[in-house]
Amino acid sequence: MTTPHVEEPAMTGTESRKSRWIRRAAVALAALLLPGVVSAVNTVGKFGDLYEARTDSVAVAPAPRSHDPDKPxxxxxxxxxxxxxxxxxxxxxxxxxxxxxxxxxxxxxxxxxxxxxxxxxxxxxxxxxxxxxxxxxxxxxxxxxxxxxxxxxxxxxxxxxxxxxxxxxxxxxxxxxxxxxxxxxxxxxxxxxxxxxxxxxxxxxxxxxxxxxxxxxxxxxxxxxxxxxxxxxxxxxxxxxxxxxxxxxxxxxxxxxxVHWRHYTPGAPAPLPESRLEPRDVVVAINSSYQTGPSAIGVQLVEGTGELELAAPFVSYTEEAMVGRTVAVGDGPIRSRHGLTFVPRAADAAGLDRLIVPGVAAALQRVAGDEAFYLHQKEEFAFDPVLRDIAGTYDVRTARWTAKTLEYTALDFELTGRSWPWTATLVPVLLALLGAACAIVVARFLRRRTP
Missing domain, CATH: 3.40.50.880 (Class I glutamine amidotransferase (GATase) domain)
Known part of the structure; x- marks a missing residue:
């Protein structure tokens, strides 16, 4: 006896539309997933722990200090x-x-x-x-x-x-x-x-x-x-x-x-514009996720460097601009200008993209050779050349975001460079297109295999 053929009911218009929406949602999800994963991996990899503890033991005594009870x-x-x-x-x-x-x-x-x-x-x-x-x-x-x-x-x-x-x-x-x-x-x-x-x-x-x-x-x-x-x-x-x-x-x-701070107001606090997030501040997310410039930055520790000169690169390129991760480089402990003791984590700049040397005195002496970048070329507020370097090396918008998060709002010097990190911005777009294309190919393959 021949088994009678039973035809499957045709897909209704509502079911067809629902299927199309599911496919489109899957493609959109795939388009977002790939740049999202890359963003998470890059951000955590470079900035997941800006305060990572040393893995070795350090036995260094601080600089001796004399205490004067007549001073506060x-x-x-x-x-x-x-x-x-x-x-x-x-x-x-x-x-x-x-x-x-x-x-x-x-x-x-x-x-x-x-x-x-x-x-x-x-x-x-x-x-x-x-x-x-x-x-x-x-x-x-x-x-x-x-x-x-x-x-x-x-x-x-x-x-x-x-x-x-x-x-x-x-x-x-x-x-x-x-x-x-x-x-x-x-x-x-x-x-x-x-x-x-x-x-x-x-x-x-x-x-x-x-x-x-x-x-x-x-x-x-x-x-x-x-x-x-x-x-x-x-x-x-x-x-x-x-x-x-x-x-x-x-x-x-x-x-x-x-310290060359030009914004001192005696006896009273200076007014401060109230900042808030703006659409153009997405630049920091682009930098942390897809930055294509130098990201592994050595900072050379030099005896006698000013404390603000030291602080400027370590906080600006990392926590504020989020364009790279810094590491202290040197052949041993150093004393800063006013007697603080710092210990490097790397002996040299091997494997790093860039070596920055803070301090006016260090620039005059060319302590790390001519291939290093000497941050402080003249007497000025220590963060000014950092912002100029971020603008020139990366882009102006990133430098302005850095100033905003530093609460350094009264910039009275020029920032020059590219207006926006266009190459880094293109990366998530290409990743989204790649993710969407992969989703479409997989969907078509599965449909062909479905009886």
């Missing part, structure tokens, strides 16, 4: 998990450069701490060690500076909070720089008080600390023995305000001139 004393807090290099070194150079302040870098209990972008600092003292030193000298702490700390451990947070509360009760001036306001707020000492921070962080801070009166529009906010600064380079203004309060306005004016 300022402590700069750091974290074993990482500390923002510009938040720390900007106000540090402002204060140390006066010669009239005892300055110390301290940690809860870590002799070597990572700073942004692969620069390691040998701290001067532990928090307890500073306390013992001051007790021995019959002295007190006049100010504490809190830079942005990168995910401090639970034990650190407990120790830091207890110490900050102790200092606040003693009337010590406490100053946070940029996202250091999160650590400050976490201690409870900002509750009910006005404060500020980096514009990028403000929404999360308002959510997590609703009892703080978060404000924008000024370089710093001052309330009694509390000062909080806006983002990154506002720490220079915060440092100058500390000089005003601990010394005098003339010392602050001299300090501003010494």
């Amino acid at each position: 004393t300022v402590a700069f807090l750091t974290s074993v998990s990482g500390t923002n290099v510009a938040d720390l070194l900007g106000p540090y150079e402002v204060l140390a450069g006066t010669g009239w302040v005892n300055v110390y870098t301290v940690s809860a209990d870590a002799p070597v701490v990572p700073l942004t972008g692969g620069l390691d600092l040998v701290t001067d003292l532990s928090i307890d060690g500073l306390g013992r030193l001051l007790d021995e000298r019959g002295d007190k702490l006049d100010a504490v500076v809190i830079p942005a700390l990168h995910r401090p451990t639970g034990a650190e947070v407990t120790a830091i909070n207890a110490w900050l509360r102790q200092q606040s009760a003693a009337g010590t001036l406490i100053v946070s720089v940029c996202h250091g306001a999160r650590t400050f707020a976490g201690s409870g000492l900002l509750e009910g008080r006005p404060a500020t921070s980096h514009w990028w962080r403000m929404a999360a801070l308002r959510r997590d600390f609703p009892g703080v009166d978060w404000r924008t529009g000024h370089r710093y906010v001052e309330d009694g023995n509390v000062i909080t600064t806006a983002g990154v380079l506002s720490g220079v203004d915060g440092g100058l305000r500390i000089v005003e309060r601990l010394l005098d306005p003339e010392a602050a004016r001299e300090a501003a001139d010494r």
Whole structure:
């Protein structure tokens, strides 16, 4: 007996349209998936851990310091998990450069701490060690500076909070720089008080600390023995305000001139335009994901380099511009201009795309030969040549984004270079087309094999 043939019902118009929409959605998903995967891999690979801890042990003593009980004393807090290099070194150079302040870098209990972008600092003292030193000298702490700390451990947070509360009760001036306001707020000492921070962080801070009166529009906010600064380079203004309060306005004016900060406003915070994300700021996502320029950057450590000169490349190319990852290069520990000790991670620039040498003195001496790029060719604010180099080496839009995230809004010099990272922008477009083409080919192949 012959089995009767049963015809499959024809696909209805609704089913046909649904099938077409599914195919189109699959193609669109494939088009987005490939550039998305490449973006994630590149971003995590280059910028996943800007505060990566050393894998070797370092036994280097900090530079010896003499303590003068007739001078005010300022402590700069750091974290074993990482500390923002510009938040720390900007106000540090402002204060140390006066010669009239005892300055110390301290940690809860870590002799070597990572700073942004692969620069390691040998701290001067532990928090307890500073306390013992001051007790021995019959002295007190006049100010504490809190830079942005990168995910401090639970034990650190407990120790830091207890110490900050102790200092606040003693009337010590406490100053946070940029996202250091999160650590400050976490201690409870900002509750009910006005404060500020980096514009990028403000929404999360308002959510997590609703009892703080978060404000924008000024370089710093001052309330009694509390000062909080806006983002990154506002720490220079915060440092100058500390000089005003601990010394005098003339010392602050001299300090501003010494570091070539052209935006000092005596006795009051300068106004700061309120920044927000704009469509053209997508440039940072393009850079972090598809940057085609030099991305492995060595930074040569040279004895006597200024602290701001050191901070400028380590934070700008990495955390701000996101065009590359830096590594400290040198044949051993060095002392900065005002006595901080830094330890390199690489002996030379082998395998790197580029070697940058910060510092005016290093440029004059050509310490790394003629193939290196000497960042600071003349006396000027240390971040100015970095922004010019980012514009010339990468593009102007990236340099302007970098200035925006540094909160360096009053640029009074020209940036020249390509207007936009066009080559890097083309990469995700080509990847999307490739992903869509692969999806179409696979779909047609499967349809042909379907009976």
